Amino acid sequence: MPVTAARAKALALSLEGASEHPHLDRTALRTPRKTFATLARDGADINLMFDPDLRDFFCEQEPLAFSPVPGGWGRMGATRCDLEAVDEATLVSALKAAHALAAPRPRTRRTR
Template structure:
């Protein structure tokens, strides 16, 4: 299980990360680009993975990773159930998300 405190601590540990509101959610951004959000109501995170990383995490057998069920999911946006995910798996996925977004900076 991952708490919002752990999520925030991990997200803010990446260089130049900012925390901002995003509709009813909390977003974590690098260069104004979102790499993670926290949905308090549903206790889940959404991370921006590339298609390969998304398929690996979703196929991990964790049953806590799945693509958003819309066009955003096809672009790598992935839901993580914070009450089910192992902390080490979440930390790895969060790092992949950060690196995916920072690698696309212009």
């Protein structure tokens, strides 16, 4: 069953520390550290900021729903998710994976 843009945004914003911000012609979904996804204004798709290994995994598992973003962003791991072709459970898994990559890194104590 397809996921609506409103539902995709709600799922993304339910992740710890997530917020939304304008981003060109899309809505950026961010952790305090960086963007983990961008939602198209028309609600047709959401781009997930994966690394190349995650991009390959999701594209292989669900080739009708996931594809690399064209160009350099796709080569770095950015992945387009067609909201008409993805089910909610798969989208949640993808959002969590992208969110984890963008999460703030734990602070380490420096010793002198």
